[in-house]
Amino acid sequence: MEAAFEVLLPDKLAAPRLALEVDRFLAGDDPELAEQLPMALLLLEHSAGFSGFHRMNLAARRQVLEGWESSELAHRRQIFQALRRTAVMSFFASPESWDAIGYDGPLVGR
Amino acid sequence: MKDVEFSTEICVIGSGAGGGLAAGYLAQAGHEVLLLEEGAHVKAEQMTQREEQMLPLLYRDGGNQFSADGGVSVLQGRALGGSTVINMADVVAIPESVLDHWAQVYGVDRFTPEQWAKAAGIAAQAIGANRIQSHEVNRNAQLLLQGGRALGIDGDVFEHNRVGCVGSGYCLIGCAYNAKKSTALTWIPRGMATGNLRVETGARVSRLPHQYGRVRAVEGQLLDKHTVVGRFRVKAERIILAAGAIHSPLILQASLLGGPAVGQNLSLQPQAPVSARFPESVRMFRGIPQAAYLDGRETCTPQAGLGGFRLESVGATPGMAAVNGAGWGPELLEAFRDYGRIGAALCLVPDSPTGQVRRDGFRPVIDYPFSPAWLERMREAIETCARVFLASGAEQVYLPLAGYPVVQGVDDLKALQGWPLLPASLNLISAHPQGTCRMGKDPQSSVVDLGFGVHGIENLQVLDASVFPSTASSHTMLPVMQAALLGLGAV
Structure with a gap:
């Protein structure tokens, strides 16, 4: 997941932290739902040839994901969107990202 | 594992615009009511205005429910108050031309436009519409x-159903100020105040055993968040199904009820x-x-x-x-x-009602071709x-x-x-699924009759957006409430 997040996230430095958070979130959520993302990652990992997605350099990973985003294969687009959504939601829901975009955060508890 | 039995006069399944209203209305009319809700009762003080915390608490699948090909994100509430807790609070009645359309094309002509309008007025007043x-x-x-x-x-x-809105902007992840008048703040507490309404949250209905044209019980699982911690069985004289247009057909399918049309004719209004x-x-x-x-x-x-x-x-x-x-x-x-x-x-x-909902265990499979x-x-x-x-x-x-x-x-x-x-390239959201337990006269092409009763079953009504023969309005909270009031004989 970290390999995909490094490319999908607005800031790749946040990838290790957020990948871990998503893992933890999935573990505590609906077990049936939690199976889907790891399966998507497995498909991505093995589609990229012998060495695997996570071993590719950043530019090559980006190229793979761009290919999936506009793929003619519906399941590739679906997997891309699931990963994109998970990545950008985890990034922007996180208070660490708010200063950079000028969002002043929740009003309760102020 | 707990094993719980309940007995009541009326059992209502689902606490959103249809079920929340039905439970509150019937309790106020003097009936003994048990209201079952799969999600939790999330109170204003628990609304943290943080997305990663509120989405799992308030939304079906934490906001990750999609059509099967990933083409449409289907957003639904999963908490006491259902989608009225997480909606945009828009109050829009069913247009008269839609009612004419239903009468002309689908034979749905039991109630007059005046009755639908009167129902809209009652519902709008009850939720503080302005x-x-x-x-x-x-x-x-x-x-x-x-x-x-x-x-x-x-x-x-x-028009909306916020009263005393502070303008925080967090409507989609739950109002921390009790300003959005969801069913959890209106119909349900009014029903509970009579002493006639009991609410069970964390109660997921799985099937409705039936015999000789009558539903005999409501069976399901007790949940702690998503973990099954027990089973329940409700004995009731009358059942109102209001689990929404995705889950009401699922419960009927699991019970072998509803005939060939159940789950068909889905509109997502993406x-x-x-x-x-x-x-x-x-x-x-x-x-x-x-x-x-x-x-x-x-x-x-x-x-x-x-x-x-x-x-x-x-x-x-x-x-x-x-x-x-x-x-x-x-x-x-x-x-x-x-x-x-x-x-x-x-x-x-x-859209036109061209999709369908199928079962995969307890999970819905939403097929929606463009x-x-x-x-x-x-x-x-x-x-x-x-x-x-x-x-x-x-x-x-x-x-x-x-x-x-x-x-x-x-x-x-x-x-x-x-x-x-x-699909999965054009970004689409659905907040108004409708049509999967379509109303009509013919049991082959519809699920409920013109009185909202499931064809051939004398004590089971469906009161949610699944009964609409085609898309009811640009927003579905008030239309569902209109339908529920007519189904309850309130007008």
Whole structure:
């Protein structure tokens, strides 16, 4: 997941932290739902040839994901969107990202 | 594992616009009612205004429910109050032309337009409906109206069911101020105050055993969040099913009820988000997130029902805004660096009932093919929305299409004509699933009769958006309440 997040996230430095958070979130959520993302990652990992997605350099990973985003294969687009959504939601829901975009955060508890 | 038995006069399944109303109304009328809700009772003081905390608490699948091909994100509430806890609080009744359409095309003619209107009045009053005041219209909504005026597209501000709104902007992840008058704050507590209504949360209904044309019991599982911790069985004389247009058909299918039409005729009324960056402060994330709409291109006729399209202002918190854009990677941060200058709207395009819901264990499988005619209307809606934003001064417009370049002028919209509109490439949201337990006279093509009773079953009614023969309105809370009141004989 970290390999995909490094490319999908607005800031790749946040990838290790957020990948871990998503893992933890999935573990505590609906077990049936939690199976889907790891399966998507497995498909991505093995589609990229012998060495695997996570071993590719950043530019090559980006190229793979761009290919999936506009793929003619519906399941590739679906997997891309699931990963994109998970990545950008985890990034922007996180208070660490708010200063950079000028969002002043929740009003309760102020 | 707990094993619990309940006994009651009336059992209501689901606590949203239909079930919450039914439970409260019947309890106030002196009936003994048990209300079952799969989600939790999340109170105002638990609403943290944090997306990653509230989405799992308030939404079905934490907001990750999709159609089978990933084409449409289907948003539904899963908490006491159902989707009335997480909706935009828009109060829009069923247009009279839709009622005429249902009568002419589907034979749904038992109630007069006057009765539907009276039901709308009762429901609107009960949830505190009022017109959004001009000082409550945020900049995002003003820009939509302004662009509409420049292009000659009519619009207005909404009626809503917020009372004492502070304008925090967090409607989609639960009101921390008890201002949005969901069923959890209106019908349900009024019912409970009579002593006749008991509420069980964390209760997921799995089936309705039946014999000789009567449902004998309501069976299901007790949940602690998502973990099954026990089973329950409810003995009731009368059952009201109001689990929404995705889950009501699922429960009927699991019970071998509803005939061949159950789960068919799904409308999702998908909406596509378009956002734009302006040269001024917009702060769409503050104020009423959906205050205004442009309906100048919407059509409504007795022959075809609701058609055309409408554009509605929409504000969103950062995560939801990013998810519903099309961008990713460092470019997304570049676009979001000026989050305070971004405005957004939804292109709402009424559809035909062409989808279906199937069962996979307890999970729904939502099949929803796009029709070519609907896609062309969506293409027109997206283009119109971009033109509206450009007319109101946007510097950049972001279309909900994977890979579409940033739009900086009307010339950049030319590529939209040939652009493929594919599932999981065109970004779509559904907040108004309808139609899967369609009302009608023929048990082969419909699920409930004109009195909302499941064909052939004497003590089971369906009172939610699944009964609508075609899309009822551009917003479904008030239409569901209208239907529920008619089904209960309140009018």
